[in-house]
Amino acid sequence: MSLKFSEEANSKLEVLYGRYPSKQPVILAALHLAQKEFGDLRDEVIEVVAKTLDLSKAHVFGVVTFYTMFRRQQGGTTTIRVCTNVACMLRDGYDVLAAFENKLGLKRGESNADFSLVEEECIAACANAPAVVCGTKYFLDVTPEQVDEIVDFLKSNPHPESEVC
Amino acid sequence: MPAEIGQLLVTRRFGDEENKQITSYEAKGGYKIARKAMLMPASDIVDQIKASNLRGRGGAGFPTGLKWSFVPKDATDVHLVVNCDESEPGTCKDRELVYWDPHLLIEGMIIAAHTLGAVHNYIYIRGEMMREYAVLVKAVEEAYARGYLGDRIMGTGKQACHITVHRGAGAYICGEETALLNSMEGLRGQPRLKPPFPAIKGLFGKPTVVNNVETLMNIPFIVDQGGQWFADLGVGRSGGTRTVCVSGHVEKPGIYELPMTITFRELIEDVCGGMWKGKKFKGLIPGGTSMPPLVDSELDVPVEFDALMTDERIKPVEVTEGVPFDMGGGRQLRTMAGSGGIVVFDEDTDVVALCSRIMSFYHHESCGQCTPCREGTGWMDKICKRIAAGKGKEGDVELLGKIANGIAGNTICALGEAAAWPMMGFMTKFRAEFEAKCIIKKGAAA
Ligand SMILES: Cc1cc2nc3c(=O)[nH]c(=O)nc-3n(C[C@H](O)[C@H](O)[C@H](O)COP(=O)(O)O)c2cc1C
Ligand code: SF4
Ligand code: FES
Numbered sequence: 001m002s003l004k005f006s007e008e009a010n011s012k013l014e015v016l017y018g019r020y021p022s023k024q025p026v027i028l029a030a031l032h033l034a035q036k037e038f039g040d041l042r043d044e045v046i047e048v049v050a051k052t053l054d055l056s057k058a059h060v061f062g063v064v065t066f067y068t069m070f071r072r073q074q075g076g077t078t079t080i081r082v083c084t085n086v087a088c089m090l091r092d093g094y095d096v097l098a099a100f101e102n103k104l105g106l107k108r109g110e111s112n113a114d115f116s117l118v119e120e121e122c123i124a125a126c127a128n129a130p131a132v133v134c135g136t137k138y139f140l141d142v143t144p145e146q147v148d149e150i151v152d153f154l155k156s157n158p159h160p161e162s163e164v165c
Numbered sequence: 166m167p168a169e170i171g172q173l174l175v176t177r178r179f180g181d182e183e184n185k186q187i188t189s190y191e192a193k194g195g196y197k198i199a200r201k202a203m204l205m206p207a208s209d210i211v212d213q214i215k216a217s218n219l220r221g222r223g224g225a226g227f228p229t230g231l232k233w234s235f236v237p238k239d240a241t242d243v244h245l246v247v248n249c250d251e252s253e254p255g256t257c258k259d260r261e262l263v264y265w266d267p268h269l270l271i272e273g274m275i276i277a278a279h280t281l282g283a284v285h286n287y288i289y290i291r292g293e294m295m296r297e298y299a300v301l302v303k304a305v306e307e308a309y310a311r312g313y314l315g316d317r318i319m320g321t322g323k324q325a326c327h328i329t330v331h332r333g334a335g336a337y338i339c340g341e342e343t344a345l346l347n348s349m350e351g352l353r354g355q356p357r358l359k360p361p362f363p364a365i366k367g368l369f370g371k372p373t374v375v376n377n378v379e380t381l382m383n384i385p386f387i388v389d390q391g392g393q394w395f396a397d398l399g400v401g402r403s404g405g406t407r408t409v410c411v412s413g414h415v416e417k418p419g420i421y422e423l424p425m426t427i428t429f430r431e432l433i434e435d436v437c438g439g440m441w442k443g444k445k446f447k448g449l450i451p452g453g454t455s456m457p458p459l460v461d462s463e464l465d466v467p468v469e470f471d472a473l474m475t476d477e478r479i480k481p482v483e484v485t486e487g488v489p490f491d492m493g494g495g496r497q498l499r500t501m502a503g504s505g506g507i508v509v510f511d512e513d514t515d516v517v518a519l520c521s522r523i524m525s526f527y528h529h530e531s532c533g534q535c536t537p538c539r540e541g542t543g544w545m546d547k548i549c550k551r552i553a554a555g556k557g558k559e560g561d562v563e564l565l566g567k568i569a570n571g572i573a574g575n576t577i578c579a580l581g582e583a584a585a586w587p588m589m590g591f592m593t594k595f596r597a598e599f600e601a602k603c604i605i606k607k608g609a610a611a
Binding site: 016019020021024025026027028029031032053055062063066067068069070081084085086087089090091120121122123124125126127128129133135136137138161163164 | 251252253254255256257259260285291292293294295296298299327329331332333334335336337348349350351352353354369410411412413414418419420450454506508510514519522523526529530
């Protein structure tokens, strides 16, 4: 089975090539698109990206492993990023994270079909701590009591991170 | 005239949902200043920016006019890159700035591009900022449709001006300007050795100016009302207003644009409604987690760039008890204005746990290129964790000082200092709390 970018992805990449002196700078955009279309960045996906951009697999692999948003294995539809950095920590962000773990039956770093739960570093929403981000959706000034409601909301309104690719 | 409370520049459109649309922005006079700038010679604009005392809002407070003047006069293929990576813990202004006023950023970029002779310009936005990415992409498309961007800058035929929004993918270090450039080039986001500086050899090997979002959003105001006017809003060598992000234990956390002269005490008491739940103040982080904290006796200092580095009321940070950190040239490190992220904590806060959380952040974010940073952040994280857990050993506090001192000044980029300085600062200001938790005697089994 050989994987292929969709027509739509290819035309997006074509536009981007025109914005840079070579194809290499398009790698992050290509990887975001690949993760959207193929679900993760397993070896054969890395191969597709390498071929598309005329780069070595080793180069692409090196880039993939540097950034935290790229995943090598399938995750849940919606990634829930819960900040526990200082501003959020001071306003009980760890309790919010624990409430997500309880509600989802997942530990931080784990996934099921619907959700991946991530303990995140500061997401630049410190004035509304504790903060949670899921794709384009922010949940601000979150309390542990609101977590049930947030999860139920996301179940019926998924916010995959691929929505802005 | 010095700025007054309530006099807003970059945050004045906060809460105005319509303003994201180009028609609404234009209706309020938007893009008129860029048009005016097209008629000004580049050297005049640089002079105005120099006179304005505008200092970079990304963390280092470097004078913007001076930075622009480092680009060689005869340079071709200059690039302007906007740093919208905002990941310094405690900082949350740039994300909101681009969300509420994307066209102000684009207008600032058009003026900067005209001044620098830059054709291909980029906004590097942090990967997790998906909502803001969508806002920026739409705003850029609108600006193209209206002819502000494209092959003829503002339709004048003087030069082309293109803006591409470039998404990151999760890595704090990509906020460091040379790591950002490597990331943009499609490499791992690791910082470069300097020199050469980006103004000489930056993106794709060409002269490049990297500026913070807020820095560029101030440019239209300076061109409109003049450098002197902007300088007068501020104080000393810090022109304009100061946008701070206040979080933690205050009643009203928020993003506030204020006069440079306001003190931390006024900020907490008058602007932020005092301490949360009426608790007592213990300390604050003044400019993102990279900066040494301040305690109560140090709160009467203004939030302005120079005061935080030089005011005698702020105690210098120490490496070993009683030995201040030597920054070279006889200077001692007090603290810095940094990114404007102010994190306030109250009397009930376990500062060792707080410092430990900061160390785990820098350990996680070190790119691993330099041994002092890679190993040192790991050790500081580990030792802070064990002290926080009440399992510190006799001598651990001194060890932390030694490690921090071994990192600062010995690394490729400033992430080394960003980790070492708060470590030294917390130890200086809250030493007793660290020592109280180091209870295991030397030689005893843990
Ligand atoms: C580890 C590290 C992280 C940084 N992160 C950011 C950032 O997220 N945003 C930013 O504008 N500057 C950041 N900076 C500062 C940039 O390197 C650079 O000085 C700044 O973007 C220049 O813009 P300015 O002169 O307008 O402030 C960071 C620096 C370091 C050392
Ligand atoms: S100081 Fe740290 S983050 Fe900076 S280049 Fe060295 S290892 Fe990387
Ligand atoms: S510390 Fe949580 S959003 Fe900044």
